[in-house]
Amino acid sequence: MFGRTVFLIVMVVTGLAAVAWAVYGSRLAPADFSFTNETEIATVDPALATGQPEMRIIQSLFEGLGRQSPKDTHFAPGAAEKWEISEDGRVYTFHLRHDARWSNGEPVTARDFSYSIRRLLDPLTYSRYAYEGWYLVNGKKYTLASELAAGDPVEIEMNLAAGVPNTVRGELLLGKLVRREASAAKSNATAAKGDDAEPKQDIFVVEIDGKERRFKVAEATDRVPKDVERCRQVLLDFREVGLKVIDDYTLELRLTNPTPYFLDLLAYYPLAPVNQACVEKYGSPDWLRPEHIVTNGPFRMVARRLRDRVRLVRSDTYWDRENVKLNVVDALSVDDRTTAFNLYMTRMVDWDTVPPAEVLRELLKEPRNDLNPAPQLTTYYFLLNTTRPPLDDKRVRQALSMAIDREEVTRVATGAGEIPAYSLVPPSMPGYHKQECKPFDPAAARKLLAEAGFPEGQGFPRIEILYNTDQAHQAIAELIRKQWQNNLGITATLRNEEWGSYQDSIQQLKFTVARRAWVGDYMDPNTYADMFVTGGENNNTGFANPEYDKLISDAATEVDKTKRMELLEKSERMLMDEQPIIPVYFYVSRNMVRPWVRGFYNTLQDVHPIRDIWIDRSVKQDDPRPNEYMEPVK
Amino acid sequence: MTWFFVRRLLGLVVTLWVVFTVSFLLMLAVPGGPYSAERNLPPELEANFKHRYRTDLPWYEQYTFDLSRDLTGDLGMSSRLQDFSVNQVIKEGLPISASLGIFALFFAIVLGLSAGIVSALYRGSIADFSLMSLATVGIAIPSFVVAGLAIMLFVFVIPIFPAAGWGTLRQLVLPSLCLGLAYAAEIARITRTGMLDALSQDYVRTARAKGLSEFMVAIRHALPTALLPVVSYLGPAVAGILTGSVVIEKIFAIPGLGWHFVQAALQRDLTLAMGLVLLYTVLLYTMNFIVDLSYGILDPRVELK
Secondary structure: HHHHHHHHHHHHHHHHHHHHHHHHHOOOOOOOOOEOOOOOOOOOOOOOOOOOOHHHHHHHHOOOEEEEEEOOOOEEEEEEEEEEOHHHHHHHEEEEOOOEOOOOOOOOOOOHHHHHHHHOOOHHHHOOOOOHHHOEEOOOHHHHHHHHHOOOEEEEEEEEEEEOOOOOOOOEEEEEEEEEEOOOOOOOHHHHHOOOOOOOOOOEEEEEEEEEEEEOOOOOOOOOOOOOOOOEEEEEEHHHEEEEEEEOOEEEEEEOOOOOHHHHHOOOOOHHOOOOHHHHHHOOOOOOOOOOOOOOHHHHEEEOOOEEEEEEEEOOOOOOOOHOOOOEEEEOOOOHHHHHHHHHHHOOOOEEOOOOHHHHHHHHHOOOOOOOOOOOEEEEEEEEEEOOOOOOOOHHHHHHOOOOOHHHHHHHHHHHOOOOOOOOOOOOOOOOOOOOOOOOHHHHHHHHHHHHHHHHHOOOOOEEEEEOHHHHHHHHHHHHHHHHHHHHHOOEEEEEHHHHHHHHHOOOOOEEEEEEEEOOOOOOOOHHHHOOOOOOOOOOOOEEEEHHHHHHHHHHHHOOHHHHHHHHHHHHHHHHHHEEEEEEEEOOOOOEEEEOEEEEOOOOOOOEEEEEEEEOOOOOOOOOOOOOOOOOOO | OOOHHHHHHHHHHHHHHHHHHHHHHHHHHHOOOOOOOOOOOOHHHOOOOOOOOOOOOOHHHHHHHHHHHHOOOOOOEEOOEEEEHHHHHHHHHHHHHHHHHHHHHHHHHHHHHHHHHHHHHHOOOOHHHHHHHHHHHHHOOHHHHHHHHHHHHHHOOEEEEEEEOOHHHHHHHHHHHHHHHHHHHHHHHHHHHHHHHOOOOOHHHHHHHHHOHHHEEEEHHHHHOOOOOOOOHHHHHHHHHHHEEEEHHHHHHOOOOOHHHHOOOOOHHHHHHHHHHHHHHHHHHHHHHHHHHHHHHHOOOOOOO
């Protein structure tokens, strides 16, 4: 009996202690401004992040040469105060402001940018956005060692001693690449795969101080041939890359091509600076912990709780701190869209980034002062596998496109006022006339299909529509299947795969028709057009046309802005005639923002820097005066 | 007794190894990897990523690497939550899931036991019928429906609880009620059966014959025996409830571990998925072990060998 009582008491005490811990152990004072930031962010490292939720945090923590202006997301001065661009549009000289400071009080200098851009390009940083640095002369060659050729100046990074943080660089040897050789001893990995077709050219013969030495990328424990030295990596000599620190406050960037949108890219977070001393002291990812991280942006990160929140506090070293109005900001990670919406409706947050589509449809029936969907730089389209018959026939692809009633899709299947798309490039790209594919025309579509040998859809094989598992995608695919059935007499089946498998299938062209959405990286049609060059990583249709490739490369080198746009227009014209893709609709933004939130604008890229947001306490919920967000979109 | 401990410990090691191996092979068979993303990489960079996650190595080398790392207690870096190691993810999430779970269990046990006892004592009455119908409904309705209804009722219609989040006692009430409800229902049914069984035993008749009140008979004599099946149900249930509920954590935005179980697998975060599977194995095993121990305490007839 005694044992039982003790057992019970122990259980009760443990339970109460746990509850007490849960309640009092994790309290934070309330924030001035809270918003739901979708899913848990993957990282706060500017070089490693890729998504929208990450961006909202990172652009508050770090500031590049420029920052994204809240009104139109174009370049606004950041760490750079003024800049000059050469006549040919290839050389940018930036003058850094002298009062830009890191959160530890040290000045932000040109050297910080040089370090950070090199780090972004370094393959060992594993950045997915390394290509943001490839606009620089030799930037791509620095990242991709496979592009090194005999005669190139190279830097050999030696292996690190044990216990050194992974972000420190090994000792550097500078030399000239003489040739590359295949190593005689094959590594276990390639031997096991049995891929002996082409031995890898993995030995670098480099001339250093007049002596030839042989290097192989290998760890201290790997076996290497006798006369070969182990190293961490062999890269192009970084001095070859188009980046020059002229003095502490002057930075020169040289580009391969005149890139009219380059300034906008500099305002984008991957090219933001990181603090070398901090990164090298703690190593990755430990330097990103709130207690270690050193930042230069308008906010500091004071707490980061997994799947709960990131807490930002206004930085008192930021150069423009007078114009940062919010003191404490919480970015809540809320996975469930309905939950996020509930938080918004119960006023626990002032900004809901993505309310659920089914709720929007209801809300939009009445005028509201906190919801104003506006066009966005994102296109929803179908990829057609042009290597698979019958989709290898252009007429079939056109017929499929012309048999889709996009108006019905946006009316029935989406519901937040999405815009039917007949082009890949979204509207309102400045200076660009979008090129459209043929409109909805079932009769003409049937005729084309008959010409291709399938009158009334007879003999047309069953085709499959692939999408990643999601109710919204399913609804769209169902509807299009029905439209094809009714308008062309052909049968389609649906196949859904969850994200990872779906990505794999798309990359390996293991599909017939597949959905995809593309968010523009910058405000220029090129962000869409250059996907479809032959062999492009994101082409994924098998579409290959030398003429198209030439248009894209010509546009890249064209200095004249009008001519450049004409070239890009021609490329889209070609894409819309050949139709390796079928555009379906353009996304609209769907933020819900309380009327007292000011400095929040509708922008094409759906970017809303927290730096510029402020709270107007005098405004009540039913205030008739619209805030910036509710102003009609041009 | 010592032999009992040693045998169980060996059993745990073998179980962990088997679970590790099976999970490893399953993960190997799934397409995609931690490097899959919307924007595809040039082949050289993709190879670089594969090298980073060691997916370019033959499977037996990956296996030995992962196994020997996990053996040291370091479960590796999460590949999707790039700023965290698996150990840190568990350290942050487990206490939250666990305290929510304990609260839910408390509620489940109190409600379940009372309902079960009342039902058994008044067998065949309207009280019995309605309680058991409720329990059946409680088991049948999935927790997301319960949670949805609870939110509508207690957040919007009668606004007494916050919609979601973590950090105050009020935020804890709704999720733990929703989480505990299904367990309460299950416990009520098991208790009722156990009580009915115990009440027909000879020693209960003896107790009645001694002239004890019906209440004392039920609580002092029948209940301890009736509890045994409840305890063996609670073992695995506790392991499940401590590691968090995917649905409840998602709906109430609670930063526990449950969500990671599903997301790690979906996003091919193989290290995190493996770490969580191992954690769950250890917890489940430990809970069953505690159940066996508590048998020795609750039931004098049981001797641990």
